[in-house]
Amino acid sequence: xCAGIVDADVxxxxxxxxxxxxxxxxxxxxxxxxxRTYPRRWGVLAVFSLLRFLNEMEWITFAPVSEMLTRELSVxxxxxxxxxxxxxxxxxxxxxxxxxxxxxxxxxxxxxxSSFLLTVGSALRFVxxxxxxxxxMLTGQIVTSLNQTCILQSSSSVSGRWFPEKERTLATxxxxxxxxxxxxxxxxLVPFIATDLRRLA
Numbered sequence: 001x002c003a004g005i006v007d008a009d010v011x012x013x014x015x016x017x018x019x020x021x022x023x024x025x026x027x028x029x030x031x032x033x034x035x036r037t038y039p040r041r042w043g044v045l046a047v048f049s050l051l052r053f054l055n056e057m058e059w060i061t062f063a064p065v066s067e068m069l070t071r072e073l074s075v076x077x078x079x080x081x082x083x084x085x086x087x088x089x090x091x092x093x094x095x096x097x098x099x100x101x102x103x104x105x106x107x108x109x110x111x112x113x114s115s116f117l118l119t120v121g122s123a124l125r126f127v128x129x130x131x132x133x134x135x136x137m138l139t140g141q142i143v144t145s146l147n148q149t150c151i152l153q154s155s156s157s158v159s160g161r162w163f164p165e166k167e168r169t170l171a172t173x174x175x176x177x178x179x180x181x182x183x184x185x186x187x188x189l190v191p192f193i194a195t196d197l198r199r200l201a
Contacts, residue, residue: 041162044107045171048158049178051114051151056182058122058144059087064190072197073134083138087145091152098149107157110150117147129197 062069062083069080102110124140127133159171 037164038162041171044162045158045174047111048151048154049175051111051118051147052155052175052179053182053185054118055114055144055148055151056179057186058118058141059084059148060183060186061190062141064187065194068194068196073132073137075134079134083141086138086142087148090142090145091148094146094149095153098153102150102153102157107154107161110154110157114147114150114154117143117150121145121147132197 062080066077066080069075070077073080098110101113121140121142121144124143125137126140128136128138128140155172155175158175159168163171
């Protein structure tokens with residue numbers, strides 16, 4: 001493109017090159033190794049870790065006091081064991097639908113749904129323990145187990161979407177370890193707290 005300025009005896013010609021659309025797009029793109037991080041990523045990890053911790057505690061709560069529950073609820077040991085195994089029965093068929101929901105609606109939806117299922121399931125377990133109702137406690141446990149499909153599928157998404165490559169192993173480890181801590185906490189605390197069914201509630 002040429003622009004000419006004519007003034008008496010002098011003619012000045014300025015030649016400029018207009019960049020193409022492709023060149024502008026290349027300039028506007030960040031480098032391949034560019035990764036923008038936000039401080040609130042640690043808050044997201046904290047929410048995920050808390051949900052993972054609670055999920056693992058809810059899963060194993062009844063195992064350390066199975067003999068007391070068998071006596072208080074007048075059911076068999078196999079019935080008490082189903083409190084724990086129902087988590088596996090619900091996870092297997094719902095793992096892939098939960099993964100699809102996570103990809104479709106995102107982490108906020110997964111965390112919200114997980115929190116809702118944990119709250120409703122825990123409330124049913126609480127009421128069931130107060131009235132010594134095995135069916136109601138089992139219903140609450142099954143509802144609680146549904147949250148596992150949401151929270152376990154979120155592990156890779158939390159580290160992959162919120163953390164740069166150098167922090168992903170740390171983020172994944174923190175989320176995993178909190179689940180183990182939830183298991184250990186339930187095994188250590190429940191036998192001392194739940195000496196009868198009402199105290200378990």
